[in-house]
Amino acid sequence: MIPTDWLGPQEWQAVRLSLRVAAVATLASLPLAVAVAWLLARRRFPGHGLVSGIVHLPLILPPVVTGYLLLVTFGTQGPVGSLLKPLGIVFAFRWTGAALACGIMSFPLMVRAIRLGFEAVDPKLEQAAATLGAPRAWIFLTVTLPLIMPAILAGATLGFAKAMGEFGATITFVSNIPGQTQTLPSAIYALLQVPSGDAAALRLVLVSVVIAMGAVLVSEWLARRMAERIEARR
Amino acid sequence: MLEVAFRHRFPGLSLEVAFQAPGGVTALFGPSGCGKSTAINAIAGLLRPDQGRIALDGRVLFDGATNLSPQARRIGCVFQDARLFPHMTVAANLRYPSRWRRGAARDFDRITEMLALGPLLHRRPGTLSGGERQRVAIGRALLSDPALLVMDEPLAALDEARKAEIMPWLERLRDQIRLPILYVSHSVPEVLRLATTVVLMRQGRVTHSGALADILADPELAPQLGAREAGALIRATVEAREADGLTRVATAGGPMLLPELDLAPGRVLRLRILAHEVILAREAPRGLSALNALPVAVTRIEGGLVQLALGHGAQHERMLAQVTPRSVKALELQPGTACHAIVKSVSVLPS
Numbered sequence: 004m005i006p007t008d009w010l011g012p013q014e015w016q017a018v019r020l021s022l023r024v025a026a027v028a029t030l031a032s033l034p035l036a037v038a039v040a041w042l043l044a045r046r047r048f049p050g051h052g053l054v055s056g057i058v059h060l061p062l063i064l065p066p067v068v069t070g071y072l073l074l075v076t077f078g079t080q081g082p083v084g085s086l087l088k089p090l091g092i093v094f095a096f097r098w099t100g101a102a103l104a105c106g107i108m109s110f111p112l113m114v115r116a117i118r119l120g121f122e123a124v125d126p127k128l129e130q131a132a133a134t135l136g137a138p139r140a141w142i143f144l145t146v147t148l149p150l151i152m153p154a155i156l157a158g159a160t161l162g163f164a165k166a167m168g169e170f171g172a173t174i175t176f177v178s179n180i181p182g183q184t185q186t187l188p189s190a191i192y193a194l195l196q197v198p199s200g201d202a203a204a205l206r207l208v209l210v211s212v213v214i215a216m217g218a219v220l221v222s223e224w225l226a227r228r229m230a231e232r233i234e235a236r237r
Numbered sequence: 238m239l240e241v242a243f244r245h246r247f248p249g250l251s252l253e254v255a256f257q258a259p260g261g262v263t264a265l266f267g268p269s270g271c272g273k274s275t276a277i278n279a280i281a282g283l284l285r286p287d288q289g290r291i292a293l294d295g296r297v298l299f300d301g302a303t304n305l306s307p308q309a310r311r312i313g314c315v316f317q318d319a320r321l322f323p324h325m326t327v328a329a330n331l332r333y334p335s336r337w338r339r340g341a342a343r344d345f346d347r348i349t350e351m352l353a354l355g356p357l358l359h360r361r362p363g364t365l366s367g368g369e370r371q372r373v374a375i376g377r378a379l380l381s382d383p384a385l386l387v388m389d390e391p392l393a394a395l396d397e398a399r400k401a402e403i404m405p406w407l408e409r410l411r412d413q414i415r416l417p418i419l420y421v422s423h424s425v426p427e428v429l430r431l432a433t434t435v436v437l438m439r440q441g442r443v444t445h446s447g448a449l450a451d452i453l454a455d456p457e458l459a460p461q462l463g464a465r466e467a468g469a470l471i472r473a474t475v476e477a478r479e480a481d482g483l484t485r486v487a488t489a490g491g492p493m494l495l496p497e498l499d500l501a502p503g504r505v506l507r508l509r510i511l512a513h514e515v516i517l518a519r520e521a522p523r524g525l526s527a528l529n530a531l532p533v534a535v536t537r538i539e540g541g542l543v544q545l546a547l548g549h550g551a552q553h554e555r556m557l558a559q560v561t562p563r564s565v566k567a568l569e570l571q572p573g574t575a576c577h578a579i580v581k582s583v584s585v586l587p588s
Contacts, residue, residue: 130283131320133307135381136337145333149324 010206016182017190018210024098024186025166028106029113029159036113036158043114044121061172062111070175073104077176100177101184105166112165113158120154121147153226160222164215187211239263239385239417243279243289243299252276252286252441258419262411264428264449265421266462267438273421276438277387280419281314282307293385308337313383317390319374321362327373328358334381341382351413352376352406368399372406379414386410386418392427400427407431425466429453429509430586437461454555456542459512467542468511469556470586475504483528489548490531495583507586512542515558516579519568529580535570543570545578 010018043055061069077084077094084095094100124147132142148155170188177184179193191207194200242255252272256265265273278284280291282298282305290300293312298305321330331349335342349355352372362370371391378386391407392400404427411418411431422428428435428449436446437458445458450470452458459467473486473493484498486506493508500506522530533545536555543558543565558578560570568576 125320127316127318127320128322130307131314131316132322132333134281134283134310134312134314135334135377136308136311137333138308138337141336146322 010210011203013181013185014190014203014207017185017187017207020098020101020182020185021167021187021211022214024101024105025163027099027102028109028166029163031102032106032110032113032162033155033159036110036162037117037155040114040117040121040158044118045126058114059111061108066108066169066171067175069108070104070172073100073107073172073176077103094177096177096180096184098177098184101173101186102166104172104176105169108169108172109162109165113162116158116161117151117154120151120158123154124150153229156222156226156229160218164218167211167214167218238294239280239419240290240292241276241280243286243291245275245279245284245286245289247275250441254279254289254438254441254443256436256443256446258417258436259434260415260417261433262418262420262431263434263436264432265419265436265438266423266428266432268423271438272441273423273438274389277314277389277419277421280385281312281387282310296384311338311382311384313378313381313386315371315374315378315386315388315391317393319362319370321365321370321373321377323362325361326358327354327360327362327365330362330373331358331377331380333377338380338382341380344380344382348376348379351409366399367395368402371395371403375406375410379410379416383416386416387421388418389421390423391420392424393422404430425462428462429470450554454544454557456537456539456544456557459542459557460540465513466511467557467559468509468514469554471508471510471547471554471556473506473508475500475502475506477502488531489552489554490533490578491548493531493580493583494528495585498585509584509586510556510580511582512557512559514581514583515545515556516581517543517545517558517560517564517568517570518577518579519574521577522579525579527579527581529583530577531580533576533578535572535574535576537572538565538570545576547578 039058043051074095075081077100079085079088079093079095087093094103128146129142132146137145168188170192173184173186174189179185179189185193187207187210191204194204194207239258241257245252250272252275254272254276265276267273275284279286285304286299288301291298297303298310322333325333331345331354349358352375354373354376357365357369357373362373365373375391392403395403408431420431432449434446435449435452437444437452439461444461445452454469471488473488475498476485476487476492478484479494482497483494484496484500486493486495488508531547533547535543536546537544541559541561543560545556545558547554547556556578570576
């Protein structure tokens with residue numbers, strides 16, 4: 004039995020907040036990631052390269068730059084932030100902002116993994132389904148989606164792990180407010196700034212390693228089970 | 238009746254395909270890469286040709302103004318690679334079309350029984366043998382309530398044993414289900430066993446189409462099926478069993494004797510007589526070990542093959558003999574010459 008006083012209340016808060024931020028970021032961006040991955044894998048259109056470039060931008064830009072751009076755009080004075088504020092949607096210095104930052108930072112990783120899944124599905128299976136009378140949306144739901152489920156899972160896990168660890172863009176966009184926006188990495192960073200924080204920081208490092216490993220193991224197990232269900236692809 | 242006439246250009250191959258397929262099994266025959274698969278993709282709606290017209294039983298599937306989706310065409314497809322959905326059981330594969338093609342659901346029991354799919358229903362495609370997979374693919378296509386069944390080299394990926402296993406099912410299909418079938422193949426034995434009509438394709442073009450027996454007995458076209466395969470297909474009716482065990486059959490050219498067949502008198506057979514198994518003689522042969530010598534008349538001579546008429550009038554049939562130009566000269570063969578065809582061997586095909 005792990006004693007619950009092993010971590011202080013503020014550390015627990017950071018762990019819980021990080022889990023919530025990562026889960027919301029992953030689940031909210033997943034449908035969009037599937038759509039963009041499909042677009043990039045299956046459609047050729049003018050601006051294909053541009054879309055691909057924009058999707059990959061957060062992977063290449065310094066996270067501080069992404070965070071700053073988010074602050075400028077989604078801050079209360081920003082063009083999008085000021086539009087959303089009357090609707091009661093505020094990102095700046097809220098946990099939702101942390102989720103937005105994490106979602107954007109992990110998006111390219113999710114798209115890449117899912118896109119590989121789409122490219123591995125034989126379009127001839129979808130053609131066969133069309134000759135059997137199924138409409139395209141139904142074919143997507145019953146043939147394509149089940150076949151790329153392992154790739155979606157892989158993308159989601161990768162995105163979740165990235166979101167758990169996101170630091171630069173988050174701290175730039177929503178700062179480091181305990182209980183509000185202080186995620187696990189921000190908490191570790193804050194603890195390292197005070198002379199007595201080493202032990203607590205080490206405990207949080209351990210927690211983040213366990214969570215990351217757990218996520219990878221669970222997703223690999225799920226992906227293997229699905230692959231067994233699908234068996235030899237012919 | 239399927240009416241096809243379209244043009245399509247690929248880099249490196251331009252296609253000009255035109256043919257008609259009446260009922261029964263129409264074989265689309267030609268070497269690999271001649272455009273057969275493109276033709277059936279255009280018919281099934283999986284490829285949009287540059288121009289042309291495709292119609293099925295008077296219903297326009299494609300022309301300048303119309304291009305029906307594959308969903309709307311009602312053409313059941315059996316592909317060489319089966320294309321079963323790997324994440325579904327056999328039963329789920331078979332029932333996949335029933336949500337959209339209402340007419341099909343009621344046939345489920347009949348078709349699973351006809352193709353003996355019962356023991357496979359709970360298996361997944363990955364655990365099936367190649368022959369079983371094709372049987373499931375055929376069942377699934379039939380259960381999509383099609384107006385035409387298109388089969389793209391369904392046996393090409395199978396070994397000889399599997400081919401032999403699936404062939405009887407295809408024959409049952411042809412004989413039991415009144416559904417026109419377009420059968421794409423580059424295998425002569427398959428075409429001979431299944432087809433009623435043959436469409437010959439070469440380098441993106443249809444070179445000829447017609448009834449199977451007419452093409453086999455055409456000295457110009459038969460070589461397209463392969464030199465060893467040239468030879469006629471004629472009808473015969475079982476007459477009686479001779480005292481020595483041989484079976485006597487009636488043909489357009491008179492009676493023939495075949496090795497013992499365990500068939501009742503009156504049964505109709507198709508006899509395959511290869512051109513290189515036929516010897517011609519100007520006079521009635523005597524002192525020969527061959528049992529069958531039929532009176533025939535030369536109708537055409539072309540490229541080492543002589544076309545012969547068997548019998549007279551409406552009942553006549555055609556066969557081919559392989560004869561060297563030297564012999565043609567020596568025997569003074571020309572259209573109209575009466576002679577005797579000595580048939581060394583015959584193979585019997587069920588009819």
